[in-house]
Ligand code: SF4
């Protein structure tokens with residue numbers, strides 16, 4: 001039941017993407033910074049960073065429109081994305097982008113103001129036909145990696161929002177803040193592999209259970225699919241660190 005609700009939430013988020021896309025825009029935050037405006041995407045990215053200290057990457061698992069799109073695409077390619085160095089690409093993109101934001105702010109003019117609806121039409125992102133060209137371009141950027149490389153490849157490789165949550169949740173764990181995460185009782189595991197097959201991120205959950213690494217995995221989006229699939233109740237959501 002939980003996974004049905006989760007998927008319904010993700011698909012709803014994707015259907016609302018034409019309304020919300022500007023609030024996740026990596027470009028508009030730079031344009032806004034040149035005018036010293038804290039825009040919608042600035043507020044969303046800061047909120048993601050703070051919330052991830054307590055909720056990990058729950059946003060990715062339950063509410064991200066791009067995640068919803070990619071879980072639909074997984075019907076075409078169910079293989080697990082290769083991890084390793086490819087998972088670092090998003091950090092290179094992120095660091096260059098953050099430098100761009102900071103430099104733009106330093107060179108910018110005006111007093112600092114807040115405008116959550118910057119460049120929207122009454123809060124709606126895609127309000128003209130021309131903007132659909134950008135919208136479908138973004139969809140293609142998200143869909144193509146997942147079509148070629150497998151489950152949620154765009155989350156693994158290129159997502160500009162994931163580093164906020166990976167850094168936020170790592171800081172939360174370092175500080176031992178209460179934080180939603182997955183823990184395993186590995187002695188109960190029968191190595192059936194159902195958790196790995198269920199993982200929408202294509203993670204080798206069975207291997208993580210064997211190594212006791214579930215709680216530390218920064219690619220885990222706390223979706224709970226492995227928790228719900230395990231026949232031996234090995235995996236559980238926890239808020240407090242052992
Ligand atoms: S390891 Fe479990 S909770 Fe984490 S992404 Fe995979 S299925 Fe979801």
Ligand code: SF4
Nearest residue numbers: 189190192193195230
């Ligand atoms: S589904 Fe449960 S029992 Fe099966 S491999 Fe995963 S953790 Fe072990």
